[in-house]
Amino acid sequence: MPKHWISLLLLIALTVLFLVFWESPPALLTGEKAKPKAEFPAAYMIDSHSQYFDKDGRLNYEVKAAKVVHYQAIPGRQQESDHADISEPDITLYTANGKPWHISAASGRANADGSKIHLKSDVHAWQAVSPGERNELNTDELVIHTKRNYVETDKAVIISSSGHNIKAIGLEADLNKESLRLKQRVRGVHEFKQ
Numbered sequence: 154m155p156k157h158w159i160s161l162l163l164l165i166a167l168t169v170l171f172l173v174f175w176e177s178p179p180a181l182l183t184g185e186k187a188k189p190k191a192e193f194p195a196a197y198m199i200d201s202h203s204q205y206f207d208k209d210g211r212l213n214y215e216v217k218a219a220k221v222v223h224y225q226a227i228p229g230r231q232q233e234s235d236h237a238d239i240s241e242p243d244i245t246l247y248t249a250n251g252k253p254w255h256i257s258a259a260s261g262r263a264n265a266d267g268s269k270i271h272l273k274s275d276v277h278a279w280q281a282v283s284p285g286e287r288n289e290l291n292t293d294e295l296v297i298h299t300k301r302n303y304v305e306t307d308k309a310v311i312i313s314s315s316g317h318n319i320k321a322i323g324l325e326a327d328l329n330k331e332s333l334r335l336k337q338r339v340r341g342v343h344e345f346k347q
Contacts, residue, residue, distance in 0.1 A: 195225035197260045205264040205299065207265065214299050216270075217243040235265035242272060246302050249329040252281045256297065256304075278304075288314045292324070302328040307336070 197220065204215045219241040226232045239261040246254045260275035279292040292310045297303075305325045310343070312319040312333075323336025 164323055171187065193224070194222045195228060195300045196223040197221060206289070207300075212247050213275060214244060214302075219230065220224045231265050237267075239263060240272070242268065242270070244272075244297065246297070246328060248302055248331075250331065252280050252282065254278055254302075259294070268300050270299060271295075272297065282314070286315045288312070290324075304328065310335075318342045 157280040165320065186344065194298045200217075200218075200221055201221050202215065205213050205301065206211045216239070218239045221237050221239050223235075223237045225235045242258055242261040244256045244257075248254065256272065256276065256278040258272035261270050261272040263270045273294050274294045276290075276292045276296070280288045280290055290310060290312050292306050293308045295304055295306045298305075305323075307323045310321050310324045312321075312324075317341065319335070319341040320340040321335035321337065325336070327332045
């Protein structure tokens with residue numbers, strides 16, 4: 154084969170490569186980061202019941218759910234964008250005072266390591282304080298920081314306990330320290346037993 158044919162074939166191959174990269178250059182050449190693949194479930198559980206323990210082996214919280222769907226951008230490698238969608242979560246947070254908080258909602262989403270759970274729709278939380286009496290909280294959204302037993306929301310909340318009803322916008326609560334901060338527009342009704 155003559156040398157000019159080899160040169161001609163090499164020129165055609167380079168032209169084709171140039172046109173291919175011109176139409177869709179690879180991320181390596183353009184400096185762009187590759188976009189994660191479309192969300193696709195990596196795993197799912199039906200009627201799940203999971204328990205989570207602290208570093209000392211004490212039960213920290215547990216989650217029961219009708220369905221949990223785990224999404225992972227890159228299989229086998231945990232990313233910040235990984236999350237789990239939870240249907241009908243029923244969460245129990247075990248506190249330092251020995252009186253657990255029970256929290257339920259229509260749906261929720263947990264981050265990759267489960268340290269933050271964002272509950273939505275019909276969020277109801279309660280804690281038994283004595284036989285027949287309990288503290289209750291209702292809101293549309295609630296974020297739970299599971300590792301520190303801390304909850305917060307910017308939505309309207311209604312808190313009730315024996316003889317007390319409080320309405321507010323926004324809440325931050327450290328359940329271990331039993332401290333609560335209502336953010337704004339706080340209105341309360343207190344009934345005293347005689």
